Amino acid sequence: MLIYMKKKILLNKLNILLSLIVIQIFLSFSSIVFAQEHLFISSIIKLPENENAILVEKKTQTLFLYTSTGNGLSVLFQAPCSTGATMGVKQEAGDKKTPEGVYFLNAEYEDKYLAPIYGEKAFSMDYPNLIDQRTGKNGSSIWIHGTNKKLEPLDSNGCIALENSSIIKLSDYVHINSTPVIVVEEIDKINRAILIKEKEDITFLLDQWIKAVEKGSYNNYLSFYSPEHLPDINWWEQWLGIRKLANNPDSKLRVKRDRTGIYYHDSVFVVLFDYIMTFENEKVLLGKRKLFLENQNSSYKIIGDNFQSIPEDFQTIKFPKVAAAKTLVESASKKESILEMINQWLEAWSAKDMDKYESFYAQNFYSLGMDKKKWVQRKQMLAKKYDFINVFGKEFKVKQKKDTCEVTFFQEYESNMFTNQGIKRLKLVNKGGLWKIYQESWKKK
Numbered sequence: 001m002l003i004y005m006k007k008k009i010l011l012n013k014l015n016i017l018l019s020l021i022v023i024q025i026f027l028s029f030s031s032i033v034f035a036q037e038h039l040f041i042s043s044i045i046k047l048p049e050n051e052n053a054i055l056v057e058k059k060t061q062t063l064f065l066y067t068s069t070g071n072g073l074s075v076l077f078q079a080p081c082s083t084g085a086t087m088g089v090k091q092e093a094g095d096k097k098t099p100e101g102v103y104f105l106n107a108e109y110e111d112k113y114l115a116p117i118y119g120e121k122a123f124s125m126d127y128p129n130l131i132d133q134r135t136g137k138n139g140s141s142i143w144i145h146g147t148n149k150k151l152e153p154l155d156s157n158g159c160i161a162l163e164n165s166s167i168i169k170l171s172d173y174v175h176i177n178s179t180p181v182i183v184v185e186e187i188d189k190i191n192r193a194i195l196i197k198e199k200e201d202i203t204f205l206l207d208q209w210i211k212a213v214e215k216g217s218y219n220n221y222l223s224f225y226s227p228e229h230l231p232d233i234n235w236w237e238q239w240l241g242i243r244k245l246a247n248n249p250d251s252k253l254r255v256k257r258d259r260t261g262i263y264y265h266d267s268v269f270v271v272l273f274d275y276i277m278t279f280e281n282e283k284v285l286l287g288k289r290k291l292f293l294e295n296q297n298s299s300y301k302i303i304g305d306n307f308q309s310i311p312e313d314f315q316t317i318k319f320p321k322v323a324a325a326k327t328l329v330e331s332a333s334k335k336e337s338i339l340e341m342i343n344q345w346l347e348a349w350s351a352k353d354m355d356k357y358e359s360f361y362a363q364n365f366y367s368l369g370m371d372k373k374k375w376v377q378r379k380q381m382l383a384k385k386y387d388f389i390n391v392f393g394k395e396f397k398v399k400q401k402k403d404t405c406e407v408t409f410f411q412e413y414e415s416n417m418f419t420n421q422g423i424k425r426l427k428l429v430n431k432g433g434l435w436k437i438y439q440e441s442w443k444k445k
Contacts (some may be wrong), residue, residue: 021247039189041103043182045199045269046262052076052173056183056218057082058098061153063144063162065173071191076173079166083183084153084158090127093139093392093412099127100159102263102270103181104308105144105174107344109351115388119146120164121171124342124347125181130304131268131292133339138394140343144170144181170320173416177309178272179286180263202262202269202293205300209291213328214255215243226294226301235327242324246279252294253324254278257289269293269300272308277325285311307337338398338428341435342407346391352383362429362436375440386415393424403430411442412414415434421445 044053047068055064066073083098084090090099105123114122122145128137144160146167155161160183162170173179177321205224212221218236225231246253260273275289288308293300310329341360351438358376365372383389396409404427411424427439 002106004363006060008178032413040192040195041066042188042190042195043184043264044180045195045202045264046260047073048178048259048261051175051259051261052179053261054170054179054181055187056081056083056175056181057185057187057421058087058100058183058279058339059186061348063160063166063170065170067173079162079170080151081152081166082147082153082155084156085154087154090139090142090158091137093394095139096157096161098156098183099132099137099184100183101129101132101265102140102208102268103127103129103183104272104311105179105181105345106176106177107356108171108174108176109353111146113144114351116148118143119148119161119167121146121167122351122353124344125172126308126343128343129209130306134304138396140346141390143347178259178261179274180261180270182263182265184265197266198269199262202271202300203260205293206257206260206271206273206291209302210255214253215227224302226296226303229303231305232303239324239327242327246324252279252332255328267294268303269295275328277328279324284325286325287311333359337359338400338405338407338435339396342393342396342409342426342427345437346393349379350389350391353387354380354383360437362431362438365438367440386417388416389412404428405435409444 005304041055043055044066047053049068051068053066053073055066056062057064061081061083062078064078065076067076084096088097090097103125106126107124109118109124111118111120112119122143123266125142125144127142128139132138138157142160144162144167145205146164147161148164151161151163160181199347209221209224212224218233218240221236222230222233243253254277256276256278257273257277260271263270264273269292271291271293273289273394277284277286286307287310290306290308291302292304294303295301307329313419345357345360348360354376357379358372361372361375363372365375367375370378390413392412393409394412396407399406407428409424410421412421413419422442422444425439425441425443426437428435429438430436
């Protein structure tokens with residue numbers, strides 16, 4: 001009997017010990033799961049409603065498509081991809097590296113306009129952005145595209161290549177000039193509390209910046225910018241005068257933001273939002289405004305801003321305060337908009353998108369004895385003749401006047417039949433708020 005009791009006590013102790021071990025394992029596992037559930041992707045701080053984000057991890061050669069949910073982010077789908085054949089961050093044209101940073105898709109190309117190497121669909125990215133240009137990075141024609149050959153890792157010239165089925169699937173979730181493409185070497189995670197704090201602080205800054213535009217002083221507006229990157233402020237006096245005339249007791253001029261996205265890479269926060277002006281019962285979208293922020297001494301400062309896009313029909317919008325709207329739109333750096341236009345022109349020619357290519361030329365264009373019609377016809381003939389065309393630009397120089405400017409840059413041109421390099425010179429004129437080419441010349445080196 002005594003032996004039986006001892007065995008029973010020992011068995012009870014073993015059961016209790018086993019239960020404690022199981023509980024400890026469960027608690028440890030729960031802690032791991034809890035920690036994982038509360039780790040968030042550092043690159044995506046805030047996604048607007050009904051927007052998605054593309055995240056490319058070069059280390060694993062994987063593209064992820066994220067969407068926002070009530071509890072954070074979820075993966076809509078992921079697919080293998082191929083980035084630049086040379087590892088590292090892109091610095092210059094031809095280095096076969098894929099850039100890293102926060103970019104946006106700014107054009108879509110169908111397969112009938114593409115060379116076979118781009119597969120069934122392609123999207124161009126707005127590389128180099130303002131921060132890239134400031135740090136001396138150059139090159140162009142960085143795309144996300146399909147491929148008609150077997151997808152191999154680290155096999156592109158700097159683009160992000162996908163299997164054709166993947167690029168077609170991705171296209172259903174893309175919004176031009178709105179969907180971010182964040183390219184990183186390796187995905188980084190942060191604590192939820194840090195993410196919330198970043199979002200709250202940046203949201204507060206944006207609200208105060210909007211108030212400064214709407215009714216603040218010159219010094220108040222500039223206080224949001226880093227002293228090293230002060231914006232062009234020539235428009236302020238005109239805007240101040242418009243504000244005084246518009247803001248009477250019966251009608252108020254307001255500046256607002258909507259559909260704000262906040263993204264991060266390598267110490268720089270990129271904010272994109274709809275920039276809106278309202279007056280009485282009228283409302284006008286001025287465009288997609290983009291701000292670059294940096295945390296300097298525990299305070300966020302704007303280190304650059306421009307427009308990601310401006311509505312094509314902006315100049316024809318019937319709005320009581322059109323002068324006010326134009327003043328705010330023109331506050332963006334003209335040089336940046338010119339360089340963006342040049343990069344889009346290069347991309348259109350590289351894609352052999354002749355309709356888009358033609359749209360960059362003014363009606364009074366004349367060069368090398370050809371008017372616009374003959375010039376475009378000649379280019380169309382070349383586009384049909386060559387299997388592919390790749391054009392790159394670097395070392396851009398812009399000389400501006402009021403409504404005209406001259407752009408010179410070093411151009412590299414290649415096709416399946418020949419390659420050359422030299423200095424390209426373009427003369428542009430501002431037509432209806434858009435820059436158009438009215439003269440073009442080339443000098444071989």
